Amino acid sequence: MSTQFKSAMERLKASVRDVPDFPKKGIIFKDITPILANGQLFRLAVTIFAERYQRKSVEKIVAIDARGFIFGGALAHYLGIGLTIVRKKGKLPYTSHHEDYELEYGQGTLEMHVDSVEKHQRVVIIDDLLATGGTAEAAAKLVEQCGGEVVELAFLVELGFLKGRYRLAKYPVFSIINY
Secondary structure (H helix, E strand, O other): OOHHHHHHHHHHHHHOEEEEOOOOOOOEEEEOHHHHHOHHHHHHHHHHHHHHHOOOOOOEEEEEOOHHHHHHHHHHHHHOOEEEEEEEOOOOOOOEEEEEEEEOOEEEEEEEEOOOOOOOOEEEEEEEEEOOOHHHHHHHHHHHHOOOEEEEEEEEEEOHHHOHHHHOOOOOEEEEEEO
């Protein structure tokens, strides 16, 4: 890890706010909104992602509902490539693939339009946070149902103690901030 990247990561990490007992008692929520509210920090995070993927022949960004949309849209714009969204059940208007998943405090279903990723298309899946890996794994399965290739799963924050990276061992994983 370069000194420049380590310094940038520390600046971003120092801006993440801990919110105890959210969304339920016993969970310490990692709030990234201070990064989003600071233009320089938001640009820094997007630039770190962009520099990582601009030479990896990525053809599309797949962003996970909802905070993944923030980084996914900015990254797709920066790279000049398309954006596909993965949404919670019932939010997409067109024929969709769906995938059930478990997360750290419940269950859900994700959906993605059947034509949103082309066969063999190289994609990066992005979200704000990696916890247990259930949401990211479901998104990767949706990409694969369309015939796409997951180049990497990207996160601003990783909660390493929840071991989500191990659940995603089939895929390369990159995160800027680790706890």
